[in-house]
Amino acid sequence: MSNTKIAPSLLASDFGNLQRDVEMVNESAADWHHIDIMDGVFVPNISFGMPVLQAIQKHATKTLDVHLMIVDPDRYIKTFADLGADILTVHYEACTHLHRSLQAIKAEGMKAGVALNPHTNVNVLEDTINDIDVVCIMSVNPGFGGQSFIENTYDKVKALKELIIKKGAKTLIEIDGGVTSKNAAALTEAGADVLVAGSFVFKSENPIETIKELKSIAG
Ligand code: DX5
Ligand code: ZN
Numbered sequence: 001m002s003n004t005k006i007a008p009s010l011l012a013s014d015f016g017n018l019q020r021d022v023e024m025v026n027e028s029a030a031d032w033h034h035i036d037i038m039d040g041v042f043v044p045n046i047s048f049g050m051p052v053l054q055a056i057q058k059h060a061t062k063t064l065d066v067h068l069m070i071v072d073p074d075r076y077i078k079t080f081a082d083l084g085a086d087i088l089t090v091h092y093e094a095c096t097h098l099h100r101s102l103q104a105i106k107a108e109g110m111k112a113g114v115a116l117n118p119h120t121n122v123n124v125l126e127d128t129i130n131d132i133d134v135v136c137i138m139s140v141n142p143g144f145g146g147q148s149f150i151e152n153t154y155d156k157v158k159a160l161k162e163l164i165i166k167k168g169a170k171t172l173i174e175i176d177g178g179v180t181s182k183n184a185a186a187l188t189e190a191g192a193d194v195l196v197a198g199s200f201v202f203k204s205e206n207p208i209e210t211i212k213e214l215k216s217i218a219g
Pocket of ligand 2 (some may be wrong): 009034035036067176196
């Protein structure tokens with residue numbers, strides 16, 4: 001497998017130097033900007049909202065991968081489209097009518113993503129997988145950066161890959177949480193297409209080099 005995408009998570013960036021950090025990602029080997037929106041209800045933390053996304057969008061030159069950790073995401077689908085999101089990911093656990101949410105995201109011209117909490121089995125996507133552009137497998141409990149990687153993720157990636165193949169879907173598999181140079185190769189080997197990395201990139205001495213390193217390890 002080659003061409004794994006790297007998506008640095010701006011949650012771990014220096015918000016006082018947000019433009020600088022967005023431009024660093026622009027200039028790096030990264031593929032996407034991963035943007036974590038938290039509401040303090042779906043997850044026990046609040047990150048940032050629309051005005052900050054607008055500021056990011058002004059400087060970002062790569063795909064905007066927006067991960068909504070919020071209840072009732074349907075309320076904001078149009079807002080995020082207007083803010084320039086290219087991919088909009090909602091949580092399976094936050095959507096009573098997931099199929100409808102996916103259609104609404106696509107109707108706004110965005111790619112549709114679904115994130116799964118660590119406790120959610122990939123089989124719940126059996127009937128929607130052909131409508132999903134990206135499945136984001138949470139490899140930590142959502143809400144915070146810098147947590148350690150949950151090892152059961154490998155089995156989930158393999159099971160999801162099987163489901164995608166069985167259904168003839170074109171869905172990408174994204175891994176979010178605790179990604180480092182230690183697990184990147186094993187994750188792509190298991191079937192991951194996109195690796196999100198927050199702290200590992202932004203807390204490193206040379207983020208540009210760290211992104212390059214992740215990209216080459218992931219293959
Ligand atoms: C967690 C977020 C992640 C987070 C990843 O709720 O969805 O995107 O920023 O951060 P690290 O790579 O530090 O685990
Ligand atoms: Zn995320």
